Amino acid sequence: MAIIGVIYRMPELPEVETIRRSLLPLVQGAEIETVQVFLAKAVRPAPAEFAAGLTGRRITGIERRGKYLLFQLDNGQCLTIHLRMAGRLVWQSRTTPLAKHTTLVINFRDGKSLHFVDPRKFGTAVLFPPAAPPAGLTALGLEPLTTEKEKLLAVLEKAAARRSGPVKGLLLDQRVLAGLGNIYADEVLFAAGISPLRPAREVTRAEWEKLYGCMVAILNKALVHRGTSQRDYVDGRGEAGEFQHYLQVYGRKKETCFACGAPLVYVRVAGRGTHYCPTCQK
């Protein structure tokens, strides 16, 4: 039995979208028969109510907002799953033994199961009615890829104007822009030639425009390559992420810049490990 599902180190927009696309044809129309919760704090509401709310429902579709997956149910409710750092969703036969760190299993009537495996235990699954979405979801900012350019530029400039901190912190702020994480923030800033340390309010209009173009290009290219996979992945359909081969700065600590040959710098910015080229990025 092939196992479907790619393991990503830290799923950001391209990875979550790739997972969405791979899962959609598998779960669409499937009816949930039983639900097993192995880590109570990973689900909301509490396990008994969570399981009862899902049992008997059919999944009608999957959407994505930022890094959240949204499973639509046939009664109008919605199940949102956030993989955080190390979570993965694996579609497999119901007889497959549970992997270590499995926090949630959704069993379908057709004999298949969706396993949520999350070693760091940071991931969450929240069942909610349309009228009461979780706070993190409602607070999300614009989608980097589906928003009109001028609108997005206006939002970035406005957010930057009242932010004294480094520009990288703004790119990581999901309330402004929903979907960028540490990997793509570093890559976008490198491509745009902007230092992650630059105060957000000092970024010029021309630079925002360049950053926007780089962001769209990088995210689209990452989507084409099915995201960034680190380490081994498990996949029954060749759905491996390959964007790791295209990273320019992320994860290249102590290496040199592909563009100019200067040693890359690794510092902590906005609480995250940050890679950049001090020569190419100003």
Place this chain on the structure above:
DNA sequence: GTCTCCCTGTTC
């Protein structure tokens, strides 16, 4: 608006 913490596999 910025900092801390949650977690455990991996790296040094």
Place this chain on the structure above:
DNA sequence: GAACAGGGAGAC
């Protein structure tokens, strides 16, 4: 065997 990795909730 200690330090590190980090998304987002919650605390300041």
